[in-house]
Amino acid sequence: MGPKKESRPWYFDAVFYQVYPQSFLDTNGDGIGDLPGITRKLDYLRHLGVDALWLSPIFESPFSDAGYDVADYYRIAPRYGTMSDLKKLIKEAHRRGMRILLDAVYNHTSYRHHWFAESRKMGKNPYSKWYMWSEKNIGGWWIHNDDGRHDLYLSEFHQNQISLNYGHKSLAKKDGNSPNDPDIKRLHREMQKVTAFWLDLGVDGFRCDVPGNIGMKPMGRDMRLLELFWNSIRKVCDSRGVRPLIAEEWTTPLEAVNRWGFNMVFSLHVGHMKKLISAGKPGTRKFRGDPRVFDRELAKQTGAIRKKDGAVVVFTANHDSERISESAGEDDRLTAIGFLLVLTQNAVPKIFQGDEIGMRSDHTAPWREWSMGRAQVRTPIQWTAGKNAGFSSAEAAKLYLPVTENFREVNVESQLGREGSLFEEVRRMIACWKAHPALHADGRKITLNARKNDPVYAYGRQGGGETLVVAMNLSEKKAAVSLDVRPLTGGKDSLVKSVLSRQGDRFAGKYLPKGSRARLVLELPPYAWHILEIARL
DSSP: OOOOOOSSOGGGGOOEEEEOGGGTOOSSSSSSOOHHHHHHTHHHHHHHTOOEEEEOOOEEOOOTTTTOSOSEEEEEOGGGOOHHHHHHHHHHHHHTTOEEEEEEOOSEEETTSHHHHHHTSSSOOTTTTSBOEESSOOSSOEEEOOSSSSOEEEBOSSTTEEEBOSOOTTSOGGGOOSTTSHHHHHHHHHHHHHHHHHHHHTOOOEEESSGGGGTEETTEEOHHHHHHHHHHHHHHHHTTSSOOEEEOSSSOHHHHTTTSOOSEEEOTTHHHHHHHTOOOSTTSOOOOOOHHHHHHHHHHHHHHOOSTTOEEEEESOOTTSOOHHHHTTTOHHHHHHHHHHHHSSSSEEEEETTGGGTOOOOTTOOOOSSOGGGGGGOSOOOOOSSGGGGSOSSOGGGSSSOOOGGGGTSOHHHHTTOTTOHHHHHHHHHHHHHHOGGGSTTSEEEEEEOOTTOOEEEEEEEETTEEEEEEEEOSSSOEEEEEEOHHHHTTSOEEEEEEEESTTOOOOOEEEOSGGGOEEEEEEOTTOEEEEEEEEO
8 A cells, every 4th residue: 555645745835945065064174065064054944944955966976067977876975975974864854844855867877887887888788778879970969989889879968977768769779769678678667766765765855857858869859758757757756655856947847747747847937037136236227127027937837737736946046047146136135025036926936055145156166067157156155254154164275166255244144133134034934935825836826017117016826715915116216006906805895914024114904995996005115025915804
């Protein structure tokens, strides 16, 4: 008998947080963050309001691409610690009511994986078809094998990341062009085994790297293969309860959730959200955003989901994108509005490490592990104003990446408990989010005001027997708006009261009569925002 089916998936009521392990907290003085460092900061994350952690890859790797080149799916990279360290992290997280998700990199492996060492040998063996091989270039980045068989293999992203073959139809039959090939079936079973191994260790789910690439190759698309593979992984997860699969953002809900079997998918259109809070120098800013674009694109994604347990994830940033504070012109007032946007959509919210204190993108950060222009968001978390921002006791030259220069002004220690700090504003928002189910992923969203060049963006949220209004002024000038809230009042006399506002702002309760006069008039100071409740009388 399988696990008991939950009537409501836990992730609808969870705030996610991405940990980039190598720059989170170093506890052994080698300059690189580690698993004990994450365990040490669980209380901090719980205080913020985090429910689930996604860890970027922690598997054994030569780190040609920061761990997204896995050399062994069953081992922890020694620089992060041991299997015992991971077990302790999982145990301590669960003790606090938190969950741990790992990063599943199933599209490719490192060139140092022993599977590839066997696959490239002359003569047939059990691994010969486990990678993409061809006698000629059939489209894409094919590399001549210089050790063993006289074929070419497909590399994606980095020359040391070699594409696994799950039976892609574009290959020759002898190289394994069907998932029904006995050798290819063994690879499918092996990846199911990998998935089960970590789940049985206590892991609560996976974020999946470039999931579409398994079927979408430069030489052609194999959508049938995508559905077959990922649904088989989903089956393994479901056999152990609600252990969600989250697809990376370079997919759509229609594909990832409805067809491939994912529970959630990161929203590709988070860039439209960041455009809403983009800013120039103070005193010269003129709002030129278009809330309609963000509103429409997100509605298109959330509306495409046809499964009850499916959801879109909106996020502040990730290890490849600019930080939310950079979009906001390093203005904490606008950064806070960015968090408000993330936490009040009909989607699951996710925070990237350090965004909660307004860490900046550091464009002076050097390349490390093929980071290219992405190192700017991978710098160590700024915990204190002390040595190395409290990240590590190592000498500065040994750090994974240099600490950003503003760590003395922007750090966790200086913001904890300080009224009006970005951290405390975000913590207040998360607490509000948790207290009001209308704000969660399965709540309904009704747009009230979203017009081009209009700095006031407002919408209603309904769910769990309550009705809320979220309104914000995205400009540095005061603004007013008159909202037709009849879709929310149901034609009844109603009372509007404050749930949460920007620190220092107040909203006096208002009575709204039924009928055509049910309009909510708001006057909003620069960068002000409100979450209001409408109660029918």
